[in-house]
Amino acid sequence: xxxxxxxxxxxxxxxxxxxxxxxxxxxxxxxxxxxxxxxxxxxxxxxxxxxxxxxxxxxxxxxxxxxxxxxxxxxxxxxxxxxxxxxxxxxxxxxxxxxxxxxxxxxxxxxxxxxxxxxxxxxxxxxxxxxxxxxxxxxxxxxxxxxxxxxxxxxxxxxxxxxxxxxxxxxxxxxxxxxxxxxxxxxxxxxxxxxxxxxxxxxxxxxxxxxxxxxxxxxxxxxxxxxxxxxxxxxxxxxxxxxxxxxxxxxxxxxxxxxxxxxxxxxxxxxxxxxxxxxxxxxxxxxxxxxxxxxxxxxxxxxxxxxxxxxxxxxxxxxxxxxxxxxxxxxxxxxxxxxxxxxxxxxxxxxxxxxxxxxxxxxxxxxxxxxxxxxxxxxxxxxxxxxxxxxxxxxxxxxxxxxxxxxxxxxxxxxxxxxxxxxxxxxxxxxxxxxxxxxxxxxxxxxxxxxxxxxxxxxxxxxxxxxxxxxxxxxxxxxxxxxxxxxxxxxxxxxxxxxxxx
Amino acid sequence: xxxxxxxxxxxxxxxxxxxxxxxxxxxxxxxxxxxxxxxxxxxxxxxxxxxxxxxxxxxxxxxxxxxxxxxxxxxxxxxxxxxxxxxxxxxxxxxxxxxxxxxxxxxxxxxxxxxxxxxxxxxxxxxxxxxxxxxxxxxxxxxxxxxxxxxxxxxxxxxxxxxxxxxxxxxxxxxxxxxxxxxxxxxxxxxxxxxxxxxxxxxxxxxxxxxxxxxxxxxxxxxxxxxxxxxxxxxxxxxxxxxxxxxxxxxxxxxxxxxxxxxxxxxxxxxxxxxxxxxxxxxxxxxxxxxxxxxxxxxxxxxxxxxxxxxxxxxxxxxxxxxxxxxx
Numbered sequence: 076x077x078x079x080x081x082x083x084x085x086x087x088x089x090x091x092x093x094x095x096x097x098x099x100x101x102x103x104x105x106x107x108x109x110x111x112x113x114x115x116x117x118x119x120x121x122x123x124x125x126x127x128x129x130x131x132x133x134x135x136x137x138x139x140x141x142x143x144x145x146x147x148x149x150x151x152x153x154x155x156x157x158x159x160x161x162x163x164x165x166x167x168x169x170x171x172x173x174x175x176x177x178x179x180x181x182x183x184x185x186x187x188x189x190x191x192x193x194x195x196x197x198x199x200x201x202x203x204x205x206x207x208x209x210x211x212x213x214x215x216x217x218x219x220x221x222x223x224x225x226x227x228x229x230x231x232x233x234x235x236x237x238x239x240x241x242x243x244x245x246x247x248x249x250x251x252x253x254x255x256x257x258x259x260x261x262x263x264x265x266x267x268x269x270x271x272x273x274x275x276x277x278x279x280x281x282x283x284x285x286x287x288x289x290x291x292x293x294x295x296x297x298x299x300x301x302x303x304x305x306x307x308x309x310x311x312x313x314x315x316x317x318x319x320x321x322x323x324x325x326x327x328x329x330x331x332x333x334x335x336x337x338x339x340x341x342x343x344x345x346x347x348x349x350x351x352x353x354x355x356x357x358x359x360x361x362x363x364x365x366x367x368x369x370x371x372x373x374x375x376x377x378x379x380x381x382x383x384x385x386x387x388x389x390x391x392x393x394x395x396x397x398x399x400x401x402x403x404x405x406x407x408x409x410x411x412x413x414x415x416x417x418x419x420x421x422x423x424x425x426x427x428x429x430x431x432x433x434x435x436x437x438x439x440x441x442x443x444x445x446x447x448x449x450x451x452x453x454x455x456x457x458x459x460x461x462x463x464x465x466x467x468x469x470x471x472x473x474x475x476x477x478x479x480x481x482x483x484x485x486x487x488x489x490x491x492x493x494x495x496x497x498x499x500x501x502x503x504x505x506x507x508x509x510x511x512x513x514x515x516x517x518x519x520x521x522x523x524x525x526x527x528x529x530x531x532x533x534x535x536x537x538x539x540x541x542x543x544x545x546x547x548x549x550x551x552x553x554x555x556x557x558x559x560x561x562x563x564x565x566x567x568x569x570x571x572x573x574x575x576x577x
Numbered sequence: 578x579x580x581x582x583x584x585x586x587x588x589x590x591x592x593x594x595x596x597x598x599x600x601x602x603x604x605x606x607x608x609x610x611x612x613x614x615x616x617x618x619x620x621x622x623x624x625x626x627x628x629x630x631x632x633x634x635x636x637x638x639x640x641x642x643x644x645x646x647x648x649x650x651x652x653x654x655x656x657x658x659x660x661x662x663x664x665x666x667x668x669x670x671x672x673x674x675x676x677x678x679x680x681x682x683x684x685x686x687x688x689x690x691x692x693x694x695x696x697x698x699x700x701x702x703x704x705x706x707x708x709x710x711x712x713x714x715x716x717x718x719x720x721x722x723x724x725x726x727x728x729x730x731x732x733x734x735x736x737x738x739x740x741x742x743x744x745x746x747x748x749x750x751x752x753x754x755x756x757x758x759x760x761x762x763x764x765x766x767x768x769x770x771x772x773x774x775x776x777x778x779x780x781x782x783x784x785x786x787x788x789x790x791x792x793x794x795x796x797x798x799x800x801x802x803x804x805x806x807x808x809x810x811x812x813x814x815x816x817x818x819x820x821x822x823x824x825x826x827x828x829x830x831x832x833x834x835x836x837x838x839x840x841x842x843x844x845x846x847x848x849x850x851x852x853x854x855x856x857x858x859x860x861x862x863x864x865x866x867x868x869x870x871x872x873x874x875x876x877x878x879x880x881x882x883x884x885x886x887x888x889x890x891x892x893x894x895x896x897x898x899x900x901x902x903x904x905x
Contacts, residue, residue: 384796404798414796422796425789427856436786437797439779447777490797 080106081143082271083128083159083240088137090123097123100137101297103290105240110262110272112286112303116315116509117479119292121275125242128273129161130154160233162243168225168232170218175200177217178232203231206268207261223254230261234270241265244275245507251370252535252571259285277509278536279308291315316511326542326561329361329525336360337396339529340381340498345390347380352553354390358498358529363520365544366533367574373553374533375417378500381531382414383407394498408437413496415487417503417533419480423487426476430468431457433475433486438493456493464489465515481512488519499523500531505539517543537567549573608901609849609865616869616894620876627879634875636758640826642871643750643760644669644819646864648838649845650771651815653863654808656846657775659788659855660707660714662809665816665842667726668699669835672820674729676745677738677830685745689821696810696817699725703813704806714809722839729832738830749825763822764864767815772860784808788855844895845870869898 083105090098098120105111115121126132128139130148139146141157148154168177175196176183184199186192200213209227211220217228226246233241243262247255262272262285274286282289283303290300291314298314299306338357345354350373358364366374379385381392383401391398394410401407407414416422424433434457435442442452457471466485468478475486484504491499501520505513520543524530534540540547541564549557549570557573564570620629628634648665655662672695680688699721706717740746752759775781786794787804795801816835823834847853848869849862873894877887 382796403800404796405800408798416796421790422792425786425793425856428785428789432782432785436782436794436799439782443779447773448779448782450777 082107082141084140084143085124085128086138086140088124088127088134088139090127090132090134097295098127098134099295101292101295102137103297103300105271105273106287107239107271108266108269109287110266110274110285112274112276112282112289113292114275114277114282114289114311114315115292115298116511117481118294119315119509120295121292122244124292125161125244125273125275128154128159129242130159155236155238158237158239160236160238160241162226162229162233162241162246168217168228171216173214173216174211174220174224174228174231175213177228178203178213178235180232182236199235200231203235207231207234208264209257209261222249223251223257226250226258227261238270240271240273242273242275245277246274247276247278247281248507254370255281277507277513279311282311283308293317312510315509326544327521329521329545338393339395341391341393341396342381343391343393345377345380345392346388347385347390348376348388350376350553351380351385354550354553354555356548356555356558358531360497360527360529361524363524363530363532363543363545365540365547366531366550367537367540367547367570368550369574370535372550374550375502376553377550378414378502378531378533381407381500382412384414408494408496411497413491413494413499415491415499415501415504417506419483419487423490424475424483427474429472430461430466430475430478430486431471434460434471434490434493437490460489460493464492464519479509481508484508484512484516488516492523496528498529498531500533502533503535504532505534505536513539537570541567541570547573551576606850608898609862609869612848612898612901613865613869613872616872616876620872620879624876624879629876629879634879636761638868638871638875639764640758640760641875642867643764644822644826644835645838645841645845645870646764646867647767647819647822648812648816648835649842649849649863649867650767650860651812652839652842652846653771653849653851653858653860654775654784655714655812656843656851656853657788657855657858658784658805658808659791660805660808661718661843662703662714662812662816663718663839664699664703664721664725665812665819666835666838666840667722667724667729667832668695668813668816669820669823669838670832671695671699671725671729672817673824673834674733674738674830674832676821676824677740678732680740680742680745681738685742688742688745692817692821692824693814695725695820696814699817700810700813701806704809707809708802708805714805718809726832726836733830733832735832740824740828740830746825746828750822751825751828760822760826763818767818768860768864771863775858775860780804780807785856785858788852788858790856841870842867848895848898870895 081104085103088098088101089096101120101124103124113121123132127134130151130153133149139148146157148157169180178200179196183191184195186195197213204211211224211227217225230241246258250258265272276282286303288300288302289306289311291298291311293314336359339360340358343355346352354377368374376385380387381401383403383406392401393399399410401410420426435453438456439448442449442456461468461471464485466489467482475483478486505516508516517539520530520532532540532543545561547559547561547564547570548555556576559573648669652662652665672692675695676688676692679691703717703721706712707714748759750760754762775784783794783799783804786797786799787801791801820835824830845866846863848866849859851858851862873891874887877890882890
C-alpha cells in the first residue's frame with residue numbers, strides 16, 4: 076500500500092504514565108475515505124492512542140504523519156489544524172448556546188469592525204448541514220435538542236473546521252435504533268466525500284455494518300490490522316479478550332422450578348409521571364425479566380419509580396404479597412430493592428472517591444460500631460466484594476475514576492450486591508463495557524437469578540437481552556404492549572418487530 | 578486524620594527504596610503543613626527579638642485564632658458538601674448581641690440558650706431554603722449575611738451590649754482551664770468532634786458523598802436534601818458559638834463581632850485542603866489553615882506592618898499557598 080494514501084499514519088507510538096507503559100510500539104494508519112474500526116478491551120490503549128492523535132497527550136516515542144508528512148501535534152489546536160476532528164462520547168457542547176454558536180465556538184466568523192457575524196455563522200452552519208443532508212435548525216438552543224441532534228452538531232462542528240479525519244467514540248451509545256441507522260447513513264455519505272472515520276465501538280454489528288478495516292489493540296500492543304472481509308466476529312472477540320468466549324451471548328435455560336413460587340414483586344396499575352402508564356406485571360424469585368423498548372419508552376422511568384426516585388402517582392407495588400410504599404431510595408433499599416443506574420459515572424459512583432469508599436457507601440450501616448465506623452471491618456468487607464466480583468484494582472484506596480469502564484461497572488454492581496437485595500434492577504448494565512467484562516456481567520446476572528433473586532434487566536442491545544431474559548416486557552409510550560416468554564422469541568428480528576409495535 | 582490527608586497505604590510486598598517513596602509522596606496534600614512550618618520558622622528567625630517565640634505570644638496566636646477555627650470547622654462540612662455559607666460572620670455578631678441582651682435580662686443559662694437559638698434558627702432557615710426550595714446556598718447565605726447583621730444592629734440600636742456576668746466571661750473566652758486558655762479548649766473540642774464525625778461516622782461519609790456526586794449519593798439511598806440541611810445547621814450553630822466566644826472574650830455583644838470572618842474561615846478551609854468543589858474535607862487541615870492565618874496576622878503585627886500592608890501580604894500568602902496546593 077502506498078503511504079501517500081494514508082491521511083493519518085501513526086508509527087511505533089509508545090506512551091507511559093508515571094512509568095507504567097500504556098502503549099507499546101503501536102502503529103496505526105487511516106486511508107482516505109475509509110472507516111477504520113479501532114477495537115480493544117477497556118484499558119487496551121484505544122483512548123490513549125486517540126488522545127495522542129488529538130494532541131491531548133504527547134507520545135514518548137514514535138511519529139505521526141499527516142498526508143504523508145511528519146507532523147508535530149502538540150496541542151488540540153495543532154490537531155484541528157491538521158484536520159483531525161473528534162466527536163466526543165461525552166458531548167462537548169455548551170447547552171445554553173445555539174447550534175450555530177456552538178459550531179463556530181472559538182472560530183466565529185467576524186464581520187465589520189471585528190464583531191462576530193452571527194448571521195454568517197447561521198448561514199455557514201446551514202451549508203454544513205445541507206452537505207450532511209440532515210435537517211437541524213442552526214438557531215435552535217442546544218439544550219432544547221435531543222441527543223441525536225447534539226451528535227449531529229458535534230459532527231458539523233468538526234466538518235466546519237475542515238476535518239478530514241473524524242474520531243467517533245461509541246457514537247451510538249446514547250442513540251435509539253432509528254437514530255443510529257441515520258448516523259450510519261451519514262457516515263456512508265461522509266465516506267463518499269473522502270472523509271475518513273476512526274470508529275471506536277464495542278458493538279460488533281456496527282463494526283461489520285460500517286468499517287472497511289479493523290485494528291485491534293490488546294494490553295497496549297498492536298495485535299492485528301485487517302480488512303473486515305478477512306476476519307470473523309469470533310476472531311475479533313478472541314483478539315480483544317485474549318481467549319475464546321463461547322455461548323455467553325446465547326440463552327441458557329436455567330432451573331425454572333424456582334419460578335413457580337409466589338411473586339416476589341407485583342406491580343398493579345402503576346402510574347408515575349408521563350412515561351409510566353398503567354403498568355402491571357409480576358416477578359418471581361429466580362426469574363430474569365427483560366425490559367425492551369425504544370429510547371423514551373419509559374423503561375428507565377419504570378425502574379426509577381420502583382426504586383423510589385420518581386414519585387408514584389397511582390397504583391400499587393407489592394413485595395412478597397404485601398403492599399409497600401417506596402417513597403425514597405432509602406425505603407426501596409430497606410425493602411430489598413437495588414437499582415444499578417444507567418449512567419455509572421453520573422449516578423453510580425463518586426468518581427473522585429476511592430474504590431473502597433464507593434463500595435461501602437450503601438453499606439455504612441453494616442460497619443458501624445456504636446456511632447463510629449469500624450475501619451477494619453470496612454476494609455474486610457470491601458476486599459471481599461472486590462474479590463467476589465473480580466474487580467481489577469491496583470489498590471482499593473485509589474480513586475475509582477482511574478479504573479476502566481468495565482471495572483467501574485463491576486464496582487457499581489458489587490456495591491449494590493453488598494446490600495444483598497432480593498430484587499435487582501439493572502439499567503443498561505453493559506453500556507460501554509468490553510466484550511470480556513460483558514460476558515462476566517451476564518454470567519453474574521444468571522448466577523444471581525439461580526440463587527433465587529429476582530432480576531429486571533433493561534437493555535437497548537437485543538442480543539444481550541435475549542441472552543439472559545426468561546421473559547421480555549415490551550414498553551411503548553410508558554405502557555406494556557407485549558409480555559413474551561423467552562421460548563416464543565425466535566430471534567432478534569422478532570423482538571425488534573415487537574419493539575417497533577408491528 | 579482525613580482521607581485527603583493520608584497517603585493511600587500501598588502494597589508492602591514490593592521492596593522500595595527511599596527515592597521512589599519520596600517521588601510518590603504527594604507533597605501537594607501536605608502543603609498546608611509545610612507552609613505552616615516554613616512561615617513559623619521564618620517568623621521565629623526574623624522576629625526573635627520581638628518576642629515571637631515567647632510562650633505568651635504563641636498562646637496569643639491560639640487565642641486569636643480560636644473563633645475562626647470554630648467557624649471554619651462548621652464551614653468545612655458545608656464546603657465538603659459542595660455548598661457555601663457566607664452568613665457565618667454576621668451570625669456570630671447576632672449571637673453575641675442576643676447572648677448579651679438575654680444575659681442581662683434573665684441570667685446565664687437563658688443567655689447561652691439565646692446564642693445557640695440564633696444558630697439553630699438561622700441554620701434551619703438557610704438549610705430549608707437550600708434543600709427544600711433548591712435556592713443556591715451562595716444566594717441564600719449572602720442574603721442572610723445582610724439580614725443577620727442588620728437585625729443585630731437594629732435590636733441594639735448600634736450600641737455595644739456590655740456583659741457583666743463573670744461566669745459567662747470566664748467560660749466563654751476570658752478564662753483559663755488550668756494553664757490552658759479557655760479559647761484553646763473550645764477550639765480543641767470543636768476540632769476533635771469535627772474530625773471524628775467527618776471521618777469516622779456514617780453522617781461524615783454521606784456528607785462527602787453528597788459533595789462528591791450528589792446524583793450518585795441520591796441513587797445510593799442517601800437523603801441528600803437532609804444532608805444539605807444538616808451541614809448548614811452545623812455551620813450556623815458553630816458560628817453562634819463563635820459569637821459567644823467573641824462576647825466572652827470582649828465582655829460585650831456587638832453587631833460588628835465576626836464581621837468578615839466568613840472570608841477568613843473559607844480561606845482556612847481551602848488552605849487546609851478541603852475541595853472547593855466538594856467531596857473532600859479535612860478538619861485537621863482546616864485547623865492548620867486557621868492557625869496559619871493567625872500566625873501570619875501575628876507575625877505581621879510584630880514586624881510593625883500597618884494594617885493596610887498586612888492585608889496585602891496576607892492576601893498574597895493565601896493565593897500562593899492555594900496555588901501550590903492545587904492539583905496538577
